[in-house]
Amino acid sequence: MESGLLLTVFVLLYDVQVDIVLSLLSGRLVREKVGPAVQSAVQSQISAISAPFTEPSDLFETGGARGLPAHALRRLPAIKVGADTAVDEAGEALCCSVCLQDLEVGESARRLPGCRHVFHAPCIDRWLVRHASCPLCRRDI
Ligand SMILES: [Zn+2]
Numbered sequence: 216m217e218s219g220l221l222l223t224v225f226v227l228l229y230d231v232q233v234d235i236v237l238s239l240l241s242g243r244l245v246r247e248k249v250g251p252a253v254q255s256a257v258q259s260q261i262s263a264i265s266a267p268f269t270e271p272s273d274l275f276e277t278g279g280a281r282g283l284p285a286h287a288l289r290r291l292p293a294i295k296v297g298a299d300t301a302v303d304e305a306g307e308a309l310c311c312s313v314c315l316q317d318l319e320v321g322e323s324a325r326r327l328p329g330c331r332h333v334f335h336a337p338c339i340d341r342w343l344v345r346h347a348s349c350p351l352c353r354r355d356i
Pocket residue numbers: 311312313314315316334335338339
């Protein structure tokens with residue numbers, strides 16, 4: 216009789232265990248079904264988050280456009296270095312701070328309208344394409 220009772224208990228326990236296993240399996244199945252959906256949701260979120268990250272690099276690529284636009288560059292007064300413009304008020308020879316060479320008489324130069332610093336026209340043009348400021352005093356053009 217005792218062994219019969221044990222068998223019944225064992226069968227009952229076995230049934231419970233099977234139930235647990237089945238519920239675990241079904242739970243896992245549910246999780247596996249949810250898995251890819253959650254993954255794709257997470258991936259779409261990641262791509263939504265990572266998408267803006269491409270924009271700053273685009274901005275960085277066009278960072279050269281922070282220089283003076285071509286039409287503004289053309290409006291800058293070009294001067295021919297003469298005996299009077301090759302020296303400053305103190306009579307010192309004017310030096311182009313882009314190439315660090317003196318401004319020679321007859322050379323083409325530009326005087327920046329704000330600070331009145333003078334540079335070789337090709338030197339300052341090359342500089343202003345990338346920076347909208349005076350290379351000497353950093354004053355905005
Ligand atoms: Zn120069």
